[in-house]
Amino acid sequence: MATSQLNHEHDGWKKDLQLPAKDNRPQTEDVTATKGNEFEDYFLKRELLMGIFEAGFERPSPIQEEAIPIALTGRDILARAKNGTGKTAAFVIPTLEKINNKKSNIQALLLVPTRELALQTAQVCKNLGKHMGIHVMVTTGGTTLKDDIMRLGETVHVVVGTPGRILDLASKGVADFSSATTFVMDEADKLLSPEFSPIVEQLISYFPKDRQIMLFSATFPMIVKTFKDKFLVKPYEINLMDELTLRGVTQYYAFVEEKQKVHCLNTLFSKLQINQSIIFCNSTNRVELLAKKITELGYSCFYSHARMLQSHRNRVFHDFRNGVCRNLVCSDLLTRGIDIQAVNVVINFDFPKNAETYLHRIGRSGRYGHLGLAINLITYEDRFNLYKIEQELGTEIQSIPPVIDKRLYVAPSALDDAQIQQPNRQQALITQKQQQQSQQQQQQQQQQQLPPQQQPQQALPQQQQPLPTHPQQMPPMQHPQQMMPPYQQYPQQYAPQYPQQYLPQYQNMPGYAQPQMNYYGQPMPPYQQHPMPPHMQAQQQQQQQPQQPPYSPNQPNGGAGRGAGKQQPNGPRGPGIKTVS
Secondary structure, X not given: OHHHHHHHHXXXXXXXXXXXXXXXXXXXXXXXXXXXXXXXXXXOOHHHHHHHHHOOOOOOOHHHHHHHHHHHOOOOEEEEOOOOOOHHHHHHHHHHHOOOOOOOOOOEEEEOOOHHHHHHXXXXXXXXXXXXXXXXXXXXXXXXXXXXXXXXXXXXXEEEEOHHHHHXXXXXXXXXXXXXXXXXXXXXXXXXXXXXHHHHHHHHOOOOOOOEEEEEEOOOXXXXXXXXXXXXXXXXEEEOOOOOOOOOEEEEEEEOOHHHHHHHHHHHHHHOOOOEEEEEOOOHHHHHHHHHHHHHOOOOEEEEOOOOOHHHHHHHHHHHHOOOOOEEEEOHHHOOOOOOOOEEEEEEOOOOXXXXXXXXXXXXXXXXXXXXXXXXXXXXXXXXXHHHHHHHHOOOOEEOOOOOOHHHOOOHHHOOOOOOOOOOHHHHHHHHHHHHHHHHHHHHHHHHOOOHHHOOOOOOOOOOOOOOOOHHHOOHHHOOHHHOOHHHHOHHHHOOOOOHHHHHHHHOOOOOOOOOEOOOOOEOOHHHOOOOOHHHHHHHHHHHOOOOOOOOOOOHHHHOHHHOOOOOOOEOOEOOOOOOO
């Protein structure tokens, strides 16, 4: 009788929840290979459970199953898991559970390396703890210190911020962490880099000796072990990295020349079914130039990099998350921790220099076990770096096929083919491989039918084949000419500048936009109209300067100005000219 009454009460509070629409997209084993636990098994506060279910969580992921019960005991944790598998909720849930909202002091600090990640983590805390009466404050560099001081004068339970601003507040005595028992470091490998490590060690001195330190990241270099031995007390280590890359992310590379990249990107936009995409560049100047080029092609595009004002970066991040724009060009500023579920395609316009950056970049797609696609534009200089990253990550990056199966990266509800109810990613890979094998067999049969003198020479074994020196020397399936516009197949003729003769085909596109216009034909927001890069400003100033009139012997003083009648030094116009008055 008592058990049935308890179950009835349990069902009663759940029925009153405002649950979001259920996500029916297929998920990989990165988040589904659980032990079968439920959030109720951890005896969490009902107010916290309400926030968890209303945020869309149904059951804990593997990293949450491992971390939440240990974190609730107060033990130090060193957790390593893949990007997009639920690490943020794994430390936010136990942190909120231990907060006493009747006290007004700071009880937890969540430290992150970037400002965008701080905003995102603070929003997760607010969503999960909205029924608990917990006050969350986010503070980062780029904002006024006066506002932070005024907010800390009120009740604050959880502080989320970046190392520099947190240390500034703590050293001035504005933020008091003497009674804070929880210290969480997200993306700990970045926070323990030489850039932030002295700040983090100084911050720990403001915490009590019985504090709990939790480190979460996808990669842990040797510097993490040094920090663990110095500051952590018998930490509980969690390692769910049986493989480094996400299982739901399909990876391809396209071998192109540098001057072909924009045209190849335009072709990918027209061929792929993109929900939202993130395009990475290696420099801030290239970010702005590429964003302008994409806008000229008629696609909606925002950009973000570290040289922008913080208020502009916040607005770009907010609008992109809310679906205002389809494409975002950025530097490595957004490689860590940024969780946007709608992103299903990541394009490395510039190939990263190391495996760690590559791993975090492609982790922006395929979030929480969903499907994603990563395409890398590889130049001749990147070929050795590609091989090195494959070896370090233990993965294979395949050459891009002429047609990419949509079942590899598109949710079933978004597929155009209504007959495909549950796309099988494994079956799609097998089908694509069979198509490649059949094409190779057809090519071999055609070669065998040729006369002996016209048959190609026998190829060397895989280990003895020399590296290609030009894209045209790549095998047919490794050079995606089938996906390129016609003018891209003749780079010597068309590549030096944008082919104006092909501009009408972009003007005929629906919603074509002029430069400085977004995809919907409306003026670009003011935060995207930044000054041109320095080298472009210098070129514009040179063009606007009045040119000196050319030399003419019929003009007074020979038209040479102050130097008339004198021997002129040799210059770009040839030897000096002596005039006679």
